[in-house]
Amino acid sequence: MPDFDKLRALAKETISRDDIKYLIGWRQGTYGYRTSPHFVRIPEDADQLIFSPLCSSNLATYLALAEKRPVPRGSQPDTRKVAILVKGCDSRAVVQQLVEQGIKREAVYVIGCPCEGVVDLRKLEEKYPHTLDRVGARWENGNVSLDLPSGNAVFPREEIVAGKCLTCRYPNPVIADVTLGENVEVSGSTAFEDINRFEVKSAQERWTFWRDKFNSCIRCYACRNVCPMCYCAECILDKQNPAWIQRSVNISENTAFQLARAFHLAGRCIECGECERVCPVEIPLSYLNRKLVKEVTEQFAFTPGVDPEAKPLLVGYRPNDKGDFIL
Amino acid sequence: MSENFEPNVVAFLCNWCSYAGADLAGTSRIEYPSNLNVIRVMCSGRVNPMFVVNALQQGADGVLVSGCHPGDCHYMEGNFLARRRVALMRELLNFVGVDERRFNMSWVSASEGAKWRDVVKGVVDNLHEVGAFTEFPRKKIDW
Amino acid sequence: MKLNKDKLADFLAAIPGKTIFGPQLCGETLKFTAITKAGDLCLTANNTNVPPKSVVFPQTETMLRFEQWATDIKTAEPAGEIVLFGIKPCDARAMLIVDNVFSWGVEDPYYLTRRTNSTLVGLACLDPCVNCFCTSMGGGPTSTDGLDLLLTDLGNSYLLEVLTGKGEVLCQAAGKLLCEASGADKDAAKLLQEKAAVQIRRQIDPSGVQARLPALWESPVWEKISASCLGCGICTYLCPTCHCFDMQDETEGVESRRCRTWDSCMFSEYTLHASGHNPRPTRRERTRNRINHKFSYFVDKFKVIACVGCGRCINHCPVNIDILDILSKVGEDVL
């Protein structure tokens, strides 16, 4: 984990370059454990940058989310690079965006941040609710150390990090122009034990589980909007002509929406878990995505977001793809 | 489930093999259940897996996608592309508890009228077992 | 009046002919749903995830039903009598604020019928959340605005404060289930209420905001604030005072319905013209409109800020866009 001085110095140096438009990093949030994406436009902005186990946001989303304002006639669009801090999973998003040509390699300057994991705020809030004072956090010998108002607390990694981090296979950025700090050890596996456990339940049990979850969905679209892979000009699920999904919020449309969302990420999901983190009604969305990650891994030996030269999964095939379900 | 439940199946058939195969079943007067209705597409590669979700939402109890045998695709590889898509959508549906027998895929060539009968029969028989799908279709919910 | 907690079930059962909605845990989500028994209620928790506006202004509501090629249009069944049990004072106040919109000019029959038919049984907010700032917005953890009845949790019992005739009806129905509250009970409640008010740590003075906003129209502050915005609907959907909706026709076979669903000014399609022109093309304009609408336009029209300080938008914003932070920036920028 880099110290903040080093991070800020690098950020200042980066933003001072002529070919950098702005830098996206994280800053301390307005209260408690929160952190917020931070846009560094002038060197002074860099003083607020942090990188800690509380920095969950996948900033790659903002590469695709950047709004294109009309360029005034006669002037040229600003084609300078966007510098971005990425954790391992975030870097996969960058790679997958490169694969899908959402961004161009020369348009980004990637600052890699090897990552031991991010804290699951829900777990933390359960332990220490109602925390208004800003809390700092850092990694210490594989544990998360938190500066709580009540004093310092240390938690073992397994106890406090987000589920996605426990299975993470890419803690180190897979693409970076410069890397902050040392690479960390890879501990995740592709065992998909959680998914396997769920799969053995009966169809009725599975449906009941998801029905209850999808019933809660309020279709705020945070899961979609936060996803670094979702950046169509107009989402096919918003279209009214033809309407794949109706606007009304009920179990049928919600289920269809979530199925479509998950399917659209098949072979593209880079497991940053942001969809699940932002869900205000706590639908375990990454579980749905991980099911497809499992199939993509096991059936097609495919891992999205690791090779910028790779072809996307669903644009090709192998003649010997699994077909045992075919009548 | 009700004794006289008759499943409703929507099938997407590619023009060159499966649709022709179904035509052959017709010209050969091969009888099969009437629960399955066909939508013709030029290639199984045209079938967006979201059609399946949509069909279930619209009230279908099951869906079938049928294309050419591997290597026979009129468009060379559309059926291979479809196979991948279908494989993943099937897994996804199954994962959320939609019985996988509701979503089938078959290879039926233009010469396989009898196979077409078997496929239809198999799909419909299976759906008799699975039963109606009451919680997902739009019309069935409080609308 | 006072209600022993062991009589709560009877109290609810005694309410005649009204559907009772209360905070209930649905999966991991706390929201107002119709309850069948007292045990369904979850009264100890903080603000519900989804505000109780969902009861009087459902996320999806059928307005009209008709058949294709028919000229016979039916409206939805009028809503029956309902009780919102355990509503937080901030959420009740929000309903008062939203009433303005649905009754100015032409009255909205769906919303207003539900409102007329609803009795609001409030539960004093003795343990406010970390981001509550109701006291800054003209309310308070024990505000009675909009309530018919206010309950204060005394541990083993609830102190009842009857505020309106509707509240009185419930108490009369309960009859002997209630007992007189002692002076000590009242004192205890007062103490708890005062303590709650003190617990609210986030504060802001909104008085100058409306005046300052127009001058900030072109300020770079909006670009800064909205840079990290995802454009999702969390802040607006979960806001108890946000009331925008979309109307769509949905058809199933020959049956059709015209229904309305919550909409959000943070979505780009919200103001998108069919021509492709969008008067609020980016998140900057949309964020600016959200704040202006709550703290300026609404105040212009209805003389009240369209925010009750429930803190939901702060709690749930995935990227920590903090309305208090924005308000303080609005202050700073002009000063």
Add this chain to the structure above:
Amino acid sequence: MNTHPYIPNFATVQDTWYETYGDRCIKTFKVGFDDEEVRDSWTHLPGQCAMIGVLGTGESMISISCSPTEGKFLRFSVMRAGKVTKALHELEAGDKMTVRGPYGNNFPIDEWKGKNIITIGGGIGQAPLRPVIEYVRAKKSEYGELTVVYGARTSADLCFKGEFGELARIENTCYHLSVDVKEEGWPHYVGFVPALLMEVNPSPENTIAITCGPPIMINFVLQNLKKLNFPDDQIYTTLENRMKCGIGKCGRCNAGNLYVCKDGPVFSYATLKNVPEAFA
């Protein structure tokens, strides 16, 4: 007769014709209410709108493009753009559409008696101006001069083409047409509407100027009206925004603190100049 604000009235299309052709063609509908009571009780004034629609597809806010002085029918000129307007375009004589309204405010036309009126329109923007022209024409003796300035990209994009000839025959009335680029046989002005306005050079004295058209045109017309010394309160325009309810509930049509559906669509420049969002 229903009083429910969301239940529309049925109206039968009596006649339709195309004003312009092409991808975004404009079709005019002349409709009459089915319910006699509705027909008799309906009143509207120039500038007002109605929610018209097709059951099963939806509704769209469209300005009423006829004057009440024309008779007991309504006219709507609709540009084909979105889902609803596409469905409306499929309607033919004898088909039914739904109508709710009238909504919004109107041009304070009765207050303008004795004054000169100049309308400055562009493209489909002529639709809300047409009722003003028709209204004034019907009560010509009560008004001063009527000047119509109207332009479009090409002559094929001009609406209400057949109606201008008649205008010329009325006392104290004149019209000026323009197209953006030169066309063979075009006898009128070639250039943009704001420029044409400068050519016409109207005097602000006792004159009300009303303008409606694409935002860019309005912006330049307003600038030019200021150059011609029109005071703010003698300039009127209409706004349009996306609407769903038409009655000030659904929230989306606001420009600043103004709800276009209720506070508008007609605004004097004196009001609008303080609303930065008005010309967004």
Add this chain to the structure above:
Amino acid sequence: MSSKPKIGVYICHCGINIAKTVDVEELTKYAVKLPNVRVASDYSYMCSEPGQLMIREDIRKNGLNRVVVASCSPRMHELTFRKALVEAGLNPYYLEIANIREHCSWVHKDKQEATAKAKKLLQAAVAKVRFLEPLQEKEVDVGAAALVIGGGIAGIQASLDIANAGFKIYLVEKTPSIGGRMSQLDKTFPTLDCSACILTPKMVDAASHPNITLLTYSQVESITGYVGNFQVKVRKKARYVDFNKCTGCGLCAEECLLADRVKSEFNMGIGNRSAIYLPFPQAVPAKYSIDPHSCLFLTRGKCGKAPKCVEACPAGAVDFEQKDEIVEFKTGTVIVATGFDVFDAARKPEYGYSDYDNVLTGLEMERLISSSGPTGGKLVLGKGDGEYVPKEIAFIKCVGSRDKSTGNEYCSRVCCMYTAKLAHLVKDKLPEANVRIYYMDVRAFGKGFEEFYDRVRREGVRYIRGNPSEIFKRNGKLVIMVEDTLTGKPLEDEVDMVVLGVGLEPRRDAREVIDLLRLSQSSDRFFLEAHPKLAPVDTAIEGVYLAGCAQGPKDIPDTVAQAKGAASSALVLLSSGKVKVQAQISWVNEPNCRGCGYCVEICPYTAIELVLVNLMGHQVNVARVNGVLCKGCGACVAGCLSGSVQQKSFMDSQILPQIAALGGKL
């Protein structure tokens, strides 16, 4: 402009074929009530002239603008009814057919069930037809010329056929002479014609044909465009000999300092040539060229005092200043006849090909035994004093074919016969020699093959079933380790010479051609044909055809047959001068396209490309469909995440109503 859909529904009895099982009357009544249906009629035979007349009259009379016919399969009469629509002035794509015969009345017995199903199918057709859009059938002009890549027998034959039909041909050959592999062969099986004797006249024909532009020693640099309109760039490599001045006298080669010191490609390295050379005596064109890789003057800048060839040439044709030249032209079609390479026997090290001079490949043997070869047809091994005549000669078949370890699972189809032919030639020249052939199977499937195989065996060639495991040298002899799989006995066979029956492989430079034309490969790495059975000479790229071994191993007759097939396919286009473009193709809603290129990757016809467009001053990528290349499969549509790619007549907005009609229960 959108006009209101006014649908006419026509229900066919098909005699009793439909009417017996489907209640046609009820169906007609039902149809009238469906949305936007103006008229519904039934008739005994809709496809008959009176039936069609009924449709045409209704269109005119009732102003119908959509037609649904409930009848037999659309595969049967779609075109018939489309024509009827056209005759009535309606766009032919405003038609939808409900298949109530093959898919309904013929496969269901219960009248009630069949009628119910027919209603649904009809309802779905009506639901779709409402949203159909008019389509235009376009044609593109086909440039009256063809490019043939590869000057082997396939390329020559295809060129001649097309040229004889009166079209211009550009025949591009990489080497200095046309003729290809066939020119290297001595005799052809099973007829034992002299290969050169039958090939040379064709080569001369090709060179002298007024319609053929021969571009030898040239390579295609780029091909852009599409069927009918290919723009071709060809690099004519510098020969350093003035093509027009050279008389082919050969004096230069005699004088060359490197005379007989450069390995001859034509002779598979067995014989030598000079740095300025003619690949073989019958080369066409008979023009010399200088090999820039060996020529002393070109590699070192110096050749004695002055290059001897310059002095030797009486015509003054040698020109070291010559540069590569780029030739550009347009063609309507392309024929790929790039041929094959033989399997590199070094990849089977156990056979000692790299180690022993007396282990030869079939093609080397071909040169060795050829009367025009380096030994003048004498079958001798070794050089100078070491020269000897082999007595014990073994052939090994399936070297690099049917062999997973080399990655070549396929049978090369010619080795059985060419080993037999070579064995025969050996016996012919050295009747005393003992010849045996190690084989796994003998595939003598062609005309006259089995007879030839039989003849060779009768001539005393022994066939031993076994797959040699190793060859090594012992006492100056080659020892073949093999198990006779018929007797099960292990053998150690001592021989003087081994000929490896190497198989055919895709050319090592096949990738260049793939990139040039965006062709596909089948799993054997040969170029992939459009359909293995029904379109064996076509490719996924319209207007591009395959001939000869580029598509897969073949013998000469098959190659010539395929070349003629490719030529005739090309001629269909060239002679009609127009090619019809699919109407039901994909298109992209560009403002909504995310530019991810999924569709580009998916399209098997490379019909989609990403183009840069200006979006409010920003340069963004969007997909664009080439309407000529698109075949209308719709795979891109299903793969598009944003729904921006749609297929005409199979749009999402047209299929979803069908699903709704079929999904909803009646």
